[in-house]
Amino acid sequence: KEFSIGMAKEGAKIMAVTRKDLANLEKTVKEIESLGGVAKALQADVSIEKDAIKIAEETFRVFGRIDILVNCAAIYDGLVRKSFAEIDPNEWDQVMAVNVKGPWLCTRAVFPYMKQQGKGKIVNLSSEVFFTGSHGFIHYVSSKGGVIGLTRALAIELGPHNININAVAPGFTDTEASRHLADVTKYDVSKTPLRRLEQPNDLLGAVIFLTSDESNFITGQTILVDGGRAMH
Numbered sequence: 001k002e003f004s005i006g007m008a009k010e011g012a013k014i015m016a017v018t019r020k021d022l023a024n025l026e027k028t029v030k031e032i033e034s035l036g037g038v039a040k041a042l043q044a045d046v047s048i049e050k051d052a053i054k055i056a057e058e059t060f061r062v063f064g065r066i067d068i069l070v071n072c073a074a075i076y077d078g079l080v081r082k083s084f085a086e087i088d089p090n091e092w093d094q095v096m097a098v099n100v101k102g103p104w105l106c107t108r109a110v111f112p113y114m115k116q117q118g119k120g121k122i123v124n125l126s127s128e129v130f131f132t133g134s135h136g137f138i139h140y141v142s143s144k145g146g147v148i149g150l151t152r153a154l155a156i157e158l159g160p161h162n163i164n165i166n167a168v169a170p171g172f173t174d175t176e177a178s179r180h181l182a183d184v185t186k187y188d189v190s191k192t193p194l195r196r197l198e199q200p201n202d203l204l205g206a207v208i209f210l211t212s213d214e215s216n217f218i219t220g221q222t223i224l225v226d227g228g229r230a231m232h
Contacts, residue, residue: 015062056109079095125147174199194228
């Protein structure tokens with residue numbers, strides 16, 4: 001929601017996608033429209049090839065071009081912390097399908113349009129946990145490491161087509177999904193140099209920068225946006 005509204009304020013026309021909560025997404029679209037922006041809502045599952053293609057085709061049909069792709073879909077809400085030995089293989093596969101396969105499929109789907117235009121900007125959402133690890137979350141941590149590997153590998157292949165691809169790695173953020181996982185008010189910020197809990201709009205600056213012309217010579221990189229909690 002924050003990405004859609006924030007980028008719409010910057011003038012982007014938004015195709016917002018959800019797997020299941022279309023009614024809520026349409027509220028976000030109405031909010032964008034009330035601010036003078038342009039947005040459409042679409043229901044699709046990024047882990048399914050035909051759905052990823054549908055996203056690209058519908059975006060091009062409605063707006064006539066595809067300049068930006070932000071891969072932020074992820075399985076996080078609903079995960080229960082378990083020892084690596086207790087995680088069900090099917091749950092592992094589901095996390096990987098959405099968190100890693102999804103960005104690959106969506107990038108592959110928009111590539112022909114960006115190639116034809118001669119430029120494009122792609123941002124993948126990774127996570128601070130790739131750098132720090134996290135107990136009981138091995139599938140999620142591994143998937144976010146996969147996103148960084150995907151970003152670097154794709155940067156090499158997309159670069160010759162003037163398509164930039166980078167990743168943003170947020171820390172633990174005060175979102176509805178995080179509140180389902182833990183009591184965010186008890187999160188220990190003493191190890192965060194900026195001494196506060198991250199908010200969704202803290203990510204906007206990095207995402208907007210990486211999708212703007214000001215980042216034209218940056219690709220294959222990962223920007224940590226976590227208040228300094230993990231440094232590398």
